[in-house]
Amino acid sequence: MTAQRLFSWARQTLSQSGVDSPDFDAKELCAHFLGLSREELILKKEFIPPKAAQEAFQAAVAQRAEGRPLQYILGEWEFMGLSLFVGEGVLIPREDTAVLVEELHARLGEQKAPRGLDLCAGTGAVALGLCSRRPDATVLCLELSERAFSYLKKNLSAYPEYQIASRQEDVLLPPQNFEEGSLDFLASNPPYIAKDELPTLQREVQREPQMALDGGEDGLVFYRAIASLWLPLLRPGGVFAVEIGETQGDEVSQLFSKAGGKKLSVKKDWAGLPRVVSGEWPGK
Numbered sequence: 001m002t003a004q005r006l007f008s009w010a011r012q013t014l015s016q017s018g019v020d021s022p023d024f025d026a027k028e029l030c031a032h033f034l035g036l037s038r039e040e041l042i043l044k045k046e047f048i049p050p051k052a053a054q055e056a057f058q059a060a061v062a063q064r065a066e067g068r069p070l071q072y073i074l075g076e077w078e079f080m081g082l083s084l085f086v087g088e089g090v091l092i093p094r095e096d097t098a099v100l101v102e103e104l105h106a107r108l109g110e111q112k113a114p115r116g117l118d119l120c121a122g123t124g125a126v127a128l129g130l131c132s133r134r135p136d137a138t139v140l141c142l143e144l145s146e147r148a149f150s151y152l153k154k155n156l157s158a159y160p161e162y163q164i165a166s167r168q169e170d171v172l173l174p175p176q177n178f179e180e181g182s183l184d185f186l187a188s189n190p191p192y193i194a195k196d197e198l199p200t201l202q203r204e205v206q207r208e209p210q211m212a213l214d215g216g217e218d219g220l221v222f223y224r225a226i227a228s229l230w231l232p233l234l235r236p237g238g239v240f241a242v243e244i245g246e247t248q249g250d251e252v253s254q255l256f257s258k259a260g261g262k263k264l265s266v267k268k269d270w271a272g273l274p275r276v277v278s279g280e281w282p283g284k
């Protein structure tokens with residue numbers, strides 16, 4: 001089959017199976033499995049890809065049609081210009097999470113060689129995104145899931161130029177081997193979906209690990225743990241930023257304020273929805 005026919009078949013198959021963005025997905029799969037960029041797809045319409053590539057492409061389209069996320073099929077996804085390994089067992093980094101990284105970056109200001117934590121690190125998107133802006137930062141990533149942790153390690157190994165370490169650890173338990181008042185910053189994009197909302201999520205999101213999404217009965221379990229267990233590790237004047245669900249701005253701000261956080265603010269994402277709560281630890 002020609003590249004043009006393969007592409008048209010893919011777009012139609014994806015559209016009929018209810019994929020939201022059939023054109024985009026078909027192009028991404030063409031680029032990955034047939035080695036044809038968007039431009040080449042137009043210029044080389046009559047090109048006949050090798051049989052093995054055609055079969056791999058058709059298998060990938062079938063997987064996508066039955067709801068497997070595009071990013072898992074590709075095995076890699078871009079976040080803030082960094083290519084990250086992804087697959088079943090780890091959350092796909094979202095564009096909105098860049099708002100968390102940029103807010104932390106802004107809060108850190110001129111401070112030299114800041115040291116801090118990325119709690120619930122997943123692929124390592126937050127730590128890596130921050131270090132791409134601030135290569136002088138040192139970050140320790142904590143992640144509990146075995147499968148997510150293996151992606152985290154693989155992604156950190158792909159960027160040896162950054163000073164990022166990782167530990168497989170439960171952030172809902174009291175911190176071990178940390179000194180109070182020792183950190184310059186704390187970042188987290190924790191699970192924050194309320195348990196009863198999980199079954200209502202889009203079919204692709206349902207394929208992502210429950211553990212990456214489930215924020216307990218009210219979606220706030222991790223914020224309570226961060227406020228009570230982890231904020232006190234910040235030094236006076238240290239900064240924190242967490243990603244939130246769009247309805248959680250007030251509740252999370254109140255939790256952090258009660259725990260002692262100061263200069264709190266809520267930042268919006270590209271769609272204009274509340275997405276990040278940040279602040280400062282008192283005493284400076």
Ligand SMILES: C[S@@+](CC[C@H](N)C(=O)[O-])C[C@H]1O[C@@H](n2cnc3c(N)ncnc32)[C@H](O)[C@@H]1O
Pocket residue numbers: 090091092093094097119120121122123124125126142143144145148169170171172188189190191192211212213
């Ligand atoms: C919403 S995902 C965020 C992943 C990544 N930080 C990002 O922004 O793409 C939350 C992550 O928290 C991890 N997690 C869930 N429960 C945890 C716990 N008790 N301790 C540490 N990590 C946990 C999940 O495995 C998942 O990787």
